[in-house]
Amino acid sequence: MNHIAVLLFSLGVCAVHCGSHTLEYHIALVSSPAPGVPQSTITVYIDGLKYGKYDSETRRARFLTPSLSSLTEHLDMQTKYAQRFEVIQKHKMAFLTGYLNRTYGNGDFHVYQRRFACELHEDGTVSGYEEIAYNGKEVMMFDKERVVYVPVTQEVLTMTQQWNQHYNDAKINKIYMENECIHYMKMYLPYISTDLERKVHPEVKVSSSESVSGTKLHCRVYGFYPRDVDVKWIKNERDEIYSEEAAQILPNPDGTYQIRVSVEVTPEEGATYSCHVDHSSLAKPLAVCFEPSDRLIVYIMVAVAAVLSFTLVALGIFAYKARKKKGLNKMTEIAFGKATTLPVTH
Template sequence: MVKMVPILLSLPLLLGPAVPQGTQDGHYSLTYLYTGLSRPSKGIHRLQGTVFLNDRAFFRYDSEVGKAEPLGPWRHVEGVEDWEKQSQFQKARGEFFLETLKEIMEYYNNSNGSHALQERFGCEIQNNRSTEAFWKNAYDGKDYIEFNKEIPAWVPLVPEAQNTKQKWEAEPVYVLRAKAYLEEECPATLRKYLNYSKSILDQQDPPSVVVTSHQAPGKNKKLKCLAYDFYPGEIDVHWTRAGKVQEPDSGGDVLCSGNGTYLTWVVVHMSPKDSAPYSCYVQHSSLAQPLVVPGDAS
């Protein structure tokens, strides 16, 4: 069985010395997301972990490969991380994580079937100041336990998690170590990563916009406005009728497009007798001024 104390106490050695505080503008986050499975299926490994800087996948680890591997533009960034040391840490942490999954299954008397444990933790900074930290586990898709750094303590979210709380708080150092990680080491690590990553995270890709219309016989005309290939994901896309904002009939969600950018769309329906002008309005941080595309642009 992998002990929790060595895993936690190894963090300072892994993270290295604190990074001197420089000027960091804007809002940035570092998020670790792990998923462990009791019965992995073909193509899905027993343990998978992905680390994100803001909303961009930074590196991943899975139990099959056994290595921490940089992703996307970080494949070409030298010095951002000691990947051999990171791989060793991820392996040790993964063993502890899977052991925790086994224990939780016992608490629920779940000896059969496939079960999953997920964990999400990390921190955020804004203008170089730590603003938020989080650490929560979920079992089979339901919240299980979370860490409250203000108490500080592990807070059970279901009765079975009381067992995990008792184990993780058997020694006061466990709780203090988790608090120190969230409040000090995680922000320091994020600042270190930003020394190599700020230009990547600050990129601005303007949206491409396409307006289409479709009308079936005897039906209202459907107007669709699609915005795609934009980054970051915050965007305002809506329809106007004679200059007044219209509630969409569908759409509005912002989705990952798979290439590091985002896409979204909104749809409205208009009566064939409606002669008022419709326009799609698009506002994004990469644009000097909003795009306004007429509804009859198709």
């Protein structure tokens, strides 16, 4: 049963790195399915191309690229594997919930995620990885060298030990990772080579929003393929502005990707801000300048006026106190007979 379940990993997600290929799959289960959100899903890719999917509503594995449509018998076999694999993963989610509900609780709604990958490198060597998460937090990972699952934090140490004893499928997963997974990857690649060479240039939109601490500039890059992209904000055409927010590349329903990079700035008179995008579909990096809207200009003018008004008020108060203090000192000298001259009165 475990071996059958592991074969499902032939439905996977891939990323290209220096001529290598990666087959990776994402499994997700939710404790309480909702309309449009199946209880179980398996989304699959090769080299960043989403090529297959299975969900508990249709209970069918399906190819998402026409180039693989001729592999009908193989798809039927994958459907059977997926149906059996889904049952096993439900048991594993229940196992995690029993241990982690208090530690990683999320009310009555829980999410189990699993990511498995095999990698074929340019020199012919193979590798891979596996990660398991619960309610959005990674709890275990597969140690391929020791052939065992290891905890990500000490608080799940006992649970991970129980997991290894209860399921005991680490050796099977390693065998699959280095053999069957690579075999299926090589089988798919000739069919989808044209799809993998597809390049879609990104669309870029810049905008801003106001916060208590200042102005936030947003650069949204969307509709691009393949996945790898470099996005950064540049001030005055030379200084990179580093973002404190971690930007994530997210998939779109059509197989392309999107990302948003935001930075916080204090607008300066004469300063320019531009979003620079570098992607394999572009002949040269793309720079999109941020043009402040009339509303933002008003905000800046109001801010400058407020600072100027505050400065003038502060100077006025300072001058008033200085004059008042000088007058009091003079009166004190008169009262104690220390003044050398008397004030002239009219």
